[in-house]
Amino acid sequence: MRTLIRPAGFVDSPFGHDGKVARLAGGLNWFGLVELIKIDGRKRVSTEVAPVEGIQARFDEAMAADWARITGQRPALQMGERTIRLDQPQVMGIINATPDSFSDGGSYGDSASAAEAGAAMAASGAAIVDVGGESTRPGAATVWEGDEIERVLPIVQRLAAGGNAVSIDTRKSAVMSAAMAAGARMVNDVSALTWDEQSAAVVASIGAPVVLMHHQGDPQTMQKDPRYDDVLVEVYLWLEDRIAAAETAGIARDKILIDPGIGFGKTVAHNLELINGMALLHGLGCPILFGASRKRMIGALANEAPADRRLGGSLALALKAVEQGAQIVRVHDVPETVQALKIWRGLRDAALTPRSA
Template sequence: MGVINVTPDSFSDGGRWFDTTAAVKHGLELVAEGADLVDVGGESTRPGATRVDEAEELRRVIPVVRGLASEGVTVSVDTMRASVAEQSLAAGAALVNDVSGGLADPAMIPVVADSGAPFVVMHWRGFLQGGNVQGTYDDVVAEVVAELHGRVEAVLAGGIAPDRIVVDPGLGFSKEAEHDLILLAHLDRLLALGHPVLVAASRKRFLGRVLAGPQAAPPPARERDAATAAVSAIAAHNGAWAVRVHEVRATADAVRVARAVEGARAGGNAPGADRPEGAR
């Protein structure tokens, strides 16, 4: 899953793809580099970011979704607003990626259920204005799994079919670096929920902490792509359905190597990861 931030303030690449034409061109480049789908978002969810209003998010997102879909790209829309999801699906998006798992907008689940689109349910403990809120855990794996399970049950009760649900542990959202690493080390517990798992580790703070060590300053976000590729290969090897990344080529190569090793272990070609119907 390649990332396009149609925002001026993303932690990673804010402003680079703010223009519709540049964003569509970049999305096509991501596909050429190996992205199976492209995730388009018009609102930064970095810690401390302020929300944009609905009209501005629509203005940013819909032309890019429409432009990419018209070129045959499988598009995911990254939004917490039901109206943006609904209009993006009408413009050709195939999947809705909501970092709040439907909690930010009560209308989200009915909209997605009516559309039949796949829905990404991320572990979320609230908006991050003012810092990394509610990031205390006694057992981060058990608590994230339990909270995701409860959210999945709510989504199912809202009418979204089981085979349309993808879960995401929410790396970096209300979590410290050690929490993110522990979750990555226990992807099997997330897979036990019975739904495909999306891992969104690209360029995040915990990778900067790992690269810098305990004393040095973390490298800038755009210097974390090799670390992202490493995490992506590990996640793919451990059963992730998809990895969400800013720089696709290195990650696509890393995942391809991981799959080849799996195939060699199995004595043949490893099958591709199953994807929910409606996405490819």
């Protein structure tokens, strides 16, 4: 038996609530309640909502360690000469150098136009530009690593040469190595270092930050009747295992980010349950990257809106994520998301400014 801790009961401001609220992951969110989720193995057996005030007196050693991770500051990401602070939400822009991505496949005529689009995202406020050369949408075919390298390398080189913080979105160790040599400073692996047995060693040797994303199945099969007994608990435990595996491979924990993997082997109902309970993942002590931009669930909930008409839903999900402390949101629509987060930040700043007597 063990008990997981999900922050809940979020409040606008800690003022006047001494001892009754806690700060989430060293960021701009505060919470006054927790949901205590008791599990046996991988199965939830009971839940209880309790106030933060006095809660630590009930903790065993494992819960105390989880609490320290939930409330602890997330260190900044060091991406070459760029420092990305994680005490406030950041935006990652998406550049898909693929002909078949679900949303923007084939949007760029050549590497120069793709790099120009990435630079425009950075100029609009994206802290990181994520470059990928293989679609991982449901049903997508695997791309040979040589083709993938040919697609991404010129884009990475141009963006890095312009001083941008670049992430490489790939499952393949050869692509990781080539992109990092070309100037990428982060690896974003939708397989959480499971697809290529050499990838963990490559990431460890480079010492770069890495995103471990939850998935069930591969792109060819992941949306064929995905099943969970308890999606939130299972995703938490799966990511916990992958963090441990990465550490065993020599990757420092402060270099690891996690992604709940919205839409990767999950129904709409699974996605919604996972998003609503996502604050639980702070117990893993790693920054959370959230990517739901233009995804199928938005169309499913909004009259089958096509991918290029899902901006409103994408913004709603991004704001839901940062309300639960997600440190990075990965999006196609950078200017609009940056503007939404500026308004959110303005509201937070106002709430966190003590009122004069």
